[in-house]
Amino acid sequence: MTRTPTADGTEQAVPVHELTAVETAARIADGRLGPVELVEALLARIRTVDPAVGAYTAVLADTVRAEAEQAAKRIAQDGPRGPLDGVPVSVKDLFDVAGTPTWAGSAALRAAGGTPAAADAAVVARLRAAGALIVGKTRMDEFAFGTVTPGTRNPRCPDRSAGGSSGGAAAAVAAGLGPLALGTDTGGSVRIPAAMCGVVGLKPTYGVLPADGVAPLSWSLDTPGVLARTVDDAALAFAALTGAAAPAAAAAPPVSAAGLTLAVPDDALFARCAPEVAERVAAAVELLAADGARIERVSLPLVDLVSPAVSLIMAAEASAHHRRTLQDGAELHPTTRDRLEEGALVPARDYIDALRFRQLLHQRWREAFTGVDAFVLPTVAITPVPHGEFFLPQPDGGMDVVPVASTRFAHPASLAGLPALSVPCGAPADGPPVGLQFMGRPHGEQTVLRLGRRYEALSGGPWPTTDPVAD
Secondary structure, eight states: OEEEEOTTSOEEEEOGGGSOHHHHHHHHHTTSSOHHHHHHHHHHHHHHHHHHHOOEEEEOHHHHHHHHHHHHHHHHHHOOSSTTTTOEEEEETTBOBTTBOOOTTOHHHHHTOOOOOSSOOHHHHHHHHTTOEEEEEEOOSGGGOOSSOTTOBOTTSTTBBOOSSSHHHHHHHHTTSOSEEEEEESSSTTHHHHHHHTOEEEEOOTTSSOOTTBOOSOTTTOEEEEEESSHHHHHHHHHHHHTOOOOOTTOOOOSOSTTOEEEEEOGGGGTTSOHHHHHHHHHHHHHHHHTTOEEEEEOOTTHHHHHHHHHHHHHHHHHHHTHHHHHTTOOOOHHHHHHHHHHHTOOHHHHHHHHHHHHHHHHHHHHHTTTOSEEEEESOSSOOOBTTOOEEEOTTSOEEEHHHHHHTTTHHHHHHTOOEEEEEOSOGGGSSOOEEEEEESTTOHHHHHHHHHHHHHHTTOOOOOOOTTTO
C-alpha cells in the first residue's frame, strides 16, 4: 500500500498495483514508495492473480528483487537514475533479456532447450538505463504470428480473447500485474491487445526504436511498442526508450482539441465493423469535434490493397527467417506451420511488387496528410471474441474471420510505418473494450499522444485495473 492525498487534506491508502507508472515513479523519487516494497507487492499480486490470467511465461523474481535492492540504494544515495527508476516493466517473450532464454511464444523452441541470451535487446537495455526493473516475460502468439495469444485470458472479460500477439503484455497491464509492458507491433500486435484489454498501446514510427535483440517476424514491419494504463504512462516510457526529456509527472492534459484537424474514414470502411464499435468510435469523434477539433471525412488511400500487401510481406519474411525451423521438423502449432509454409511459396516477384506498393502507399499517405494532423479510426473492427471463435457471420450474409477483422484497421499504419496510438474508447460501463486509434504523420508521436491524452480526459479515463479473480 501507498498513501495518496485527498481533496480534504487527508490521505487514502492505495494498493500499489493501482498506481500508474507516472504515479509510481513520482512516489519512488520522493521517497513515499520504495522499490523493494513495490516489487514484493507486485510479485504477491502476480502469484495471486496471474494463474487466472496467464499473462506471464516467466517471472524473474530473484533478479527483479536484486534489481530493486540496487535501485533503492542508488536512489537513496544519488537520486533517480532516469524517468523509470524503480518502476517494474514486463517484456514480451520476443525480446532478449540477459540470462533468460527467448522462446518467442513457441512450445517447440522451449521443448528443444535453449541458451540464455548473452545480452539485453537494445530497447530492454534502454529501459534498464532509465532505471526500469524487468519483472518477467509475457505470453504471446507463436513467433508473434497471431491475434489471440493462446493461454492468456482477457482480465476484463475472462471468457474472451485478450488479443495478440502481445496479449500477455496487455493482460498484465489491465490486471495490475505491472504498470508498463514492452511489446512488438508488426501488423497491429501492440494495438490489437491494447484495444481488447482496455489499455493504451503505442506503436511508434517504424525505425524509431531499434529491433536489435528482438526475434523477428517480419523485419521490414516489426516495431517495438509500449502498453500502459494511461497515455501519460506511454509517453513516459516512450521518452525513456528514445532518450528524450521525460514529460512532467503532473502534466495537465491539453486544454482542448481546438486547432487540430482530424481525418475520419468514410462510411465504406466501416461497412464490416461491429455496430457497437462503430457507434462508440462515432461518439468519440463527436466528443472531439465538440472540443474544438475540425473533422474531415476522407477515403483512405488504396485501403483495399493494404492488408493483402501486409500479409504477403509478413508471410514471406517470416518464412525466410524460420526456414531452418521448418526444415528441422519442429512441432509447431499447425496454424503457424501452415502460414510459414504458405510464405515459402510466395514468388519473389510478388514480394517485390508488395514492397513497391508500399512505396506508392507512402507517397499517397503523404498527400493524404496535407492539412491533417491525424487520422481517427477504430483500432479493431470487433470487440473481444469468445475463446476459440474464428468465423464471424455478417449482417449481409457474408463471413468474416477473426484475424482479418482484428487487423483491418491496424494494417494501414503498419504498412506505411506510421505512429499510431490505441486508447480505450468510452467507459467500462459501455460494455466489452473497444479501441480508438489515432494515426499520425511519420515521427508524429507527440501529436497522437496529445490527442490520446485529451480524449482520455474527455471520456473520463483511464480505465482502472481489474481483478479477474474477483469477477
